[in-house]
Amino acid sequence: MSSTPFAPPSADLPLPAPDPLAIQSSHPPTAPPSPAPPVPPTRQSERHKVPNVHLQDYVCSQVTLPNDAQSESSSSHRTSGTRYPLSNFISYHRYTPAHLAFITHISHSVEPRSFSEANSDPTWQQAMRSELQALESNHTWTLTPLPPGKHPIGCRWVYKIKHHSDGSIERYKARLVAKGYTQTEGVDFHDTFSPTAKMVTVRSLLALAAASSWPLHQLDVHNAFLHGDLHEEIYMTPPPGLQRQGENLVCRLHKSLYGLKQASRQWFAKFSEAIQAVGFTQSKADYSLFTCKRGKSFIALLIYVDDILITGNNLGAINSLKRFLHTRFRIKDLGDLKFFLGIEVSRSKKGISISQRKYTIDILKDSGFLGVRPVLFPMEQNLKLSDTGELLKDPAKYRRLVGRLIYLTITRPDITYAVHVLSRFMHEPRKPHMEAALRILKYLKNTPGQGLFFPAQNDLKLRAYCDSDWGGCPTTRRSITGYCVFLGNSLISWRSKRQKTVSLSSAEAEYRAMTGACCELIWLRSLLRDLQLPHRKAAILHCDNQAVLHIAANPVFHERTRHIEMDCHFIRDKIQDGSVTTKHVASSQQIADIFTKALGKDDFARMSRKLEVLDIHSPT
Template identity: 60%
Template structure:
């Protein structure tokens, strides 16, 4: 039977078959062709690929990271090798070049792979290296966005969003072609991988994907003008630095004019290096600014728990407890005094989470002045001076800036 023209059939069970095409099956027959390898376009294809890849690495001595299942770690003869998998892209690094070569040879025996050499470009992220450290940016990606949008010759601006701008679903006319706005915002979302300075603006723009209007497009175009100012800006990872973890969390109470929900923002540093950041609208309405701040502390605590576990898997030792900087005194009082039942009974789960991590010596909430709260850049639209000050604290750099 010629199975090349057979129709694909995908079942939810582990066994997958190919049905013969019409005309090849006689009346009453139920013959099928069993697949020995998973094919593209089947639901199980990606899972089977990852399973095959994992089996090969684990058979060689690798183990899964408990916090990131796509990260594989090999420790042998005092050396450590890390393999990171994203779909079919693989990044290999470690402390021994000879052991890395052996891992590459093992992969060639099991898979058809292509060695692209030293990491310079991965998933649209450009990697520049020196003895002082690594620099990650998306310079080409930004230029492509500007060119596709026709904004290569516009006048640049110094902030990603206009001060005190409030976008809603009610104001303005609907766009004739909403797909252009959705495509633009989708590309900007991926840009936040190396651009923490635009996270807050992109978070606001992404809330209007379902029904974009002209004011929303104008705000997106202003963000493009800001990107034209710093297309080569990115994150710098220093080769030598302390491994002290510190975190900053903040919230903007009832920042959404439509739902009255608050916004959580946090950033986490490993020494001077920014390693994690996030802006997210809270799931429920907070009755006070202290409650909104406490929810932000709980979210940051969850991220710190995951990050501490990841650092243990990698083998990096850091001091505990981790300073968690908050600028709301009322939230710190709730944290320190567990008898405020009337105020905190509706956020009891968040309170228990933070207190248990304090008792485990994972975190240590600390008061910080509002003017020094770095997480403000993830929750509020700021003026030019304050934005520049906080952006400098994020330790982002523009490698392509003139010297």
Template identity: 60%
Template sequence: MVPRHSHRIPKPSVRLQGYHLYHVNSLAPGATSSSMSGTRYPLSHYVTHAHLSPSHRSFACAISTIVEPTTFEQANNDPKWQVAMQSELLALEQNHTWTLIRLPPGHRAIGCRWVFKVKYHSDGSVERYKARLVAKGFTQREGIDYKETFAPVAKLITVRCLLAVASVRNWSLHQMDVQNAFLHGDLGEEVYMQLPPGLRRQGEYDACRLNKSIYGLKQASRSWFHKFSTAIHQAGYQQSKADYSLFTKVRDHSFTTVLIYVDDMIITGNDEEAIRDLKLFLHTHFRIKDLGPLKYFLGVEVARSSQGISISQRKYTLDILDEAGLLGAKPAKFPMEENLKLSPTEGQILHDASKYRRLVGKLIYLTITRPEISYAVHVLSQYMQQPRKPHLDAVHRLLRYLKGAPGQGLLFPSKGDLILTGYCDADWARCAITRRSVTGYCVFLGGALVSWKTKKQTTVSRSSAEAEYRAMASATCELTWMKYLLDDLCVDHHMPAKLYCDNQAALHIAANPVFHERTKHIEIDCHVVRERIQLGVITTAYVRTGAQLADIFTKPLGQGTFRSLLGKMGVIDIHIPP
């Protein structure tokens, strides 16, 4: 085990002196769409540098240096957090969130805890110290404390598509935060909660009867989303059928959209006046805070320049490395050994499996901006039930790869078209235990990588052609859904989306009812590929195996192949000096 550094993160003053962005055109210089034949060129073919503003540099440094408390005891020793907790309690009382009572006989009060977060201005300075009281919803009982709980949450693919469209069309991006969003939701059930830590017991009262929803309750998200969607419809916005968290408004040539993820909003469009009207409307209905230009959303750092919009999870990555004690580890060149064979039965069982599960869980969220680790995380997540030492060693290897470039992320270019292009691949009988194949695909919107997936197929394929055909079916469904999403974003996509595959037999099956003996057992839903081709939604094309970008999502690759494919996917690191 590599010893921990004495500080939580590396000093940023050296690595952050020179920011740069790469600009990726959809075609290489001098190339035409007809001459590409599915080939994507590495970033080195067309690279320019652009230094980001000092304010963004300050912002990136600030979010990496301030340590947030994890317990009430830690926060209670700091006057700043004491003030934050008292402010939250005052807001809850003014909102009539609860009524202090003596717990009735036969009822059980759920617990609660404090969660602490530092909020920043766009220039990196501290805006405020936020303390949020959260109910321990996992102690609620179904049918007693709650009934319906489902609430839509914005798909992260939608977030990336929205950023890609905004980058090409030069739309401004605004971020809004709803203060105490869940407190706006009305609570219909009879729910009791323990007195919050820090709230003095008043007389004989020993519990709170909740009048409104509070963070952590299982039904809180549903109550809040119902309240918000009802209000936004009054402003003339329509709910997207592709993503129910996306609301759009079209008036002549004016287009405005708002995407909501719980209590965080992204607002964009081509009409600044309509955006101002929307902000004013929201201010009249909720306690809304305008956070200015989009900088930090759901743990994703957003940077913008004339070259495009880049996203990364640098702080989140450094936090994972710090938790694992690998901030000083030697970096690895690629995520997973090429010939690594992991087994659920070989190796010593870990005494503390929670550490493994926690690390893998965090790595799953890191795949939001790190597509190249999707396959490795997919493999490691299969051993959560009973992890062993070889599995933990593979996690550490992946973390050492992340150590080499913690600020690596994606670039959404500001120039190019908004045409969908997909790559699909399958590794036949990849799983040594079940002999099921692994599907991998990725989808580009112009020059921006917006969607990707690694997934083990649900059934065993009898041939590589069948495995590839199933992968094509998965990619086809994704492309079809994305065309619906682009329609809601007023992106005209009249051309069929092109889907590249490196298996000729699968291409023949998709185009014609051939190879009856090899296809009569394939499920009907797989033939959605042929149906979409006939409808003109997609068109298929062959790409040689060496240029198949989806290969990175189906198997562990060696350093040379891995770096070659990664360089063609728009993955960059703005934190490395040019």
């Protein structure tokens, strides 16, 4: 067998050379035959490589970068290695130089994720030493042998870079956190509930501050949980880096260290007691909100664990409050609000813009989707996900991704419905579910800096839209409720949720959606009343179903509405007492439609614009 590589017949290949003996005997001499074509290389390293066309949407190793002979116009893409660089979809030209410096600092901050990584950096070594000194000076623990029958809980280090309002680094924070998930209920802890600020309250406060031209200040409480006293007997393994005499010693805790089940409760009790002692009133609508009204002066304080927001119409009173807090706790004054719980806050004369730009880019980076080809809407219009398909080998990856997307909906109402659908399959995620989640990442690549805008020109009147998708869940045939609430032109609340029971008609599904929206309006009226913004006029609730509006306005019951009688009574009572009034809206103008189903490209873009979302990072 010949060792020459096989080549298929071709018209371009020469014919086989005749036998030389036959030429001598019967033919005159002829010119020598043309040389044979080059033999294709047999070694894999020598072959010409063509990238797979299916990989063109992703960042892969087979990327051909421009050479030096190419034009300078293409040289700007030399470092990206992708057809869709992120710089094509995000820009910072609308920022002032000072705010751009802040964004640049927080974008390039790298925080270690383990003790071994941090311990190799002298800066973080000093941060850990400072934290241990603060814990010891606060008498957080005493070193003692572990008593018989007791089991110590573990601990770990968490690292965070704190910034000044101008973006410069304020300090490197190393926080020791107890592994509270190993505590035993009834032994190591009893009561654990502690209120945290609702994101609807945060957005409402920002919308009110933008419309009223109030200043927004941010404070950080240093070692907040250590202010709480610990009443249970808890032992903890010594933290990495702690120097101690004796290998068998453990830490007997005296203070509510971060991570303990009861730590947040103990700290909040201490803080609320101190703030109410100087005349602040705790809101009944949101226990994390405290307000103080003295004459024409008004101050609102919102606390989320150890992060504090302060706003109001009297700057002198705000500064006085800061001085008081400094006397009771170790407070860091971070100045004007710019970065809160991963939310970037930008302010101008036109209003306040919030986004999770850095958080979005981090998700894309961790998923390897920085160079992915973007799409224009987050979910295919006719996609119906169910409990079918191949199970994922690593379901934890899906759960982590969906969990991060849920937090992203704080400022991204446009992905709320898609994330709501994906969250139904956390227990057994399958391949189609992961593909749908990755499509959301492709959509986020198109608008990584998109968020909400709270305008300065605002009438601050409540209005809401409610809608439903009858039998929208293909697995249970339950309907999907969707609603959104505006404070003037500012979107402050929205929801997409599968109803708890099956509805027998589209009118019934719509009525249940109206009930949910009405409950949100009643709660918001109470919250805004605490913020000195009472609504004496009825809030407008828009619905596109005439049958539902007729049921809400007329005391009529028949066999189709008997089983939802309680909802009927609730809506009618709120209409009669002037809290809510209903109004018909055309289906084409029903904004809540985006929270009940996956829309096509044109409808999705149109409804997104009506949500008053804004992308200040858009290149155009």
